Amino acid sequence: MHFPRLSQKISAIGESATLKVDGKAKALQAAGRPVISYAAGEPNFATPAHIVDAARAALDDPKNFRYTVSSGLPELRLAIAAKTLRDSGLEVSPEQIIVTNGGKQAVYQSFQALIDPGDEVLVPSPYWTTYPEAIQLAGGVSVEVFAGADQGYKVTVEQLEAARTERTKVLLFVSPSNPTGAVYSAQEARAIGQWALDNGLWIISDEIYQNLTYDGVRAVSIVEAVPEIADRTILVNGVAKTFAMTGWRVGWMIAAPDIIKGAANLQSHLTSNVNNIAQRAAIAALTGPQEPIKQMRLAFDRRRKVIVEELNKIPGFHCPTPEGAFYAYVDVTAALGREIAGVTPTTSLELADLILSEAEVAAVPGEAFGPSGYLRFSYALGDDALLEGIQRIQRLLGA
Missing domain, CATH: 3.90.1150.10 (Aspartate Aminotransferase, domain 1)
Structure with a gap:
């Protein structure tokens, strides 16, 4: 054969x-x-000097040359929890966090954790090129919902409802957006989050550009806009864009304990722990000077x-x-x-x-x-x- x-x-x-x-x-x-x-x-x-200095210091500590817990260094998960409360308005425990090899792995694992073959994911378009591929690898079906320049590249609840079927399980929510730079207002995020809650959907919210906004605009997290949706939301984030650390490959996913347990099992077989030196650098990024x-x-x-x-x-x-x-x-x-x-x-x-x-x-x-x-x-x-x-x-x- x-x-x-x-x-x-x-x-x-x-x-x-x-x-x-x-x-x-x-x-x-x-x-x-x-x-x-x-x-x-x-x-x-x-990458800012104090972050690089933290990585240099980590090289002098032999404990960083060994395997560590696959879901991330405890100190880093504590720092991520503090950042999430500060910027996304959501209080989480370190046990709800997995540190990943960049935000891209967090995106991949999020779809793997939620999607069964044939499940549909509403994907606002224009979208980042990796999302449909990650959905397909999980056996899911991408359902594109397009918003053009006339809408500021932001989809509406009416468009999402028109695209929803009995197979729809997940809504992808990205604000600020790659590729458009669009940011949903608090009112828009609240309307979309409430619609998702009312229809029993899950949300994967990619917040990687959360801290890069302008003109006094704030990117309001979907879980801050609608706190009741937090139990059915996976937050994806990382240090790559905000801290000029694209090559360091440190991201994370945050979700309810049962989702994190499943994703952690996957990561234990997929990659194990993220590079410890990069994790130490990420701690410095999140807790050090922000100037x-x-x-x-x-x-x-x-x-x-x-x-x-x-x-x-x-x-x-x-x-x-x-x-x-x-x-x-x-x-x-x-x-x-x-x-x-x-x-x-x-x-x-x-x-x-x-x-x-x-x-x-x-x-x-x-x-x-x-x-x-x-x-x-x-x-x-x-x-x-x-x-x-x-x-x-x-x-x-x-x-």
């Missing part, structure tokens, strides 16, 4: 579109091309204002002002179908390829996050490169 080399499950997984675009940009840069990339969601800042974080957020805010203003100068581009994260999500539908440098792109994928080849600027097309017709630009890169890249697009498209 002939067996395929790869399992059907693994063969069906698509490559991360954001990493693919960023990888292509880096390959061109390595070949000597002056490519400016807006693809990766990665702060260009160094470097404020400075990074101020820089993101400055870049946000520049990129939105400059993108909106480009013919056919419409960019709502994001209130969180570090992404600008541009509606480019009006720029499609016209000739540019001898080419007539009809999709945002074709437009992104054209911009990369002609202007040497990398952006991620909307096809990675849902419908075509959009481009995502990360403004986590340096100020000079940020402006230069948009000016190249302006010249190409006739701004």
Whole structure:
């Protein structure tokens, strides 16, 4: 009997579109091309010094060279509990927390913990590229609920209700959003959370960009907006974005004890404990000085204002002002179908390829996050490169 080399499950997984675009940009840069990339969601800042110092100190303690409890160092889980109470308004015990290898593993384990084959997950679109893949790997079915620029990229209760079926088990809630930077107001979060509670749904709430908001906006946690939903909610978070620690790979998931017990069993076989040096660094991030974080957020805010203003100068581009994260999500539908440098792109994928080849600027097309017709630009890169890249697009498209 002939067996395929790869399992059907693994063969069906698509490559991360954001990493693919960023990888292509880096390959061109390595070949000597002056490519400016807006693809990766990665702060260009160094990890703050006090966090790095904590990691150095951890290297002098041999206990960090051994296995530790797979759900995370007790000190780190205490720090996460304090952060969750402070920022999400939810009091949790350390036993309700699992430390994971980045927020991405927490997302994966959350779907594995809740989803059985055929269960449906409502996924507000545009969405982060990993969510549908993680749902599929759990045997679930993604049901996309799209909200365009005219809605500020935020879905409504009416849209969610129209998409709900008897197979709907989970609602994915992400605020601030990757890829759009949209932030749900307290009133919007309350309405959605109450709807989910009334319909007996579970919520997986990704709060990884929770502390990156602007203009006095606060990202209100779904469990703060509707405390009664906490028992049926998994919170996902991590240190990667706020603290410029993408490579340290420390995230976490928070849920009711029975959910955490199941997820902990999975992690005990999947990865065991997260790197202890990185966990010690994460403790310093959560409990140490926050002034470097404020400075990074101020820089993101400055870049946000520049990129939105400059993108909106480009013919056919419409960019709502994001209130969180570090992404600008541009509606480019009006720029499609016209000739540019001898080419007539009809999709945002074709437009992104054209911009990369002609202007040497990398952006991620909307096809990675849902419908075509959009481009995502990360403004986590340096100020000079940020402006230069948009000016190249302006010249190409006739701004």
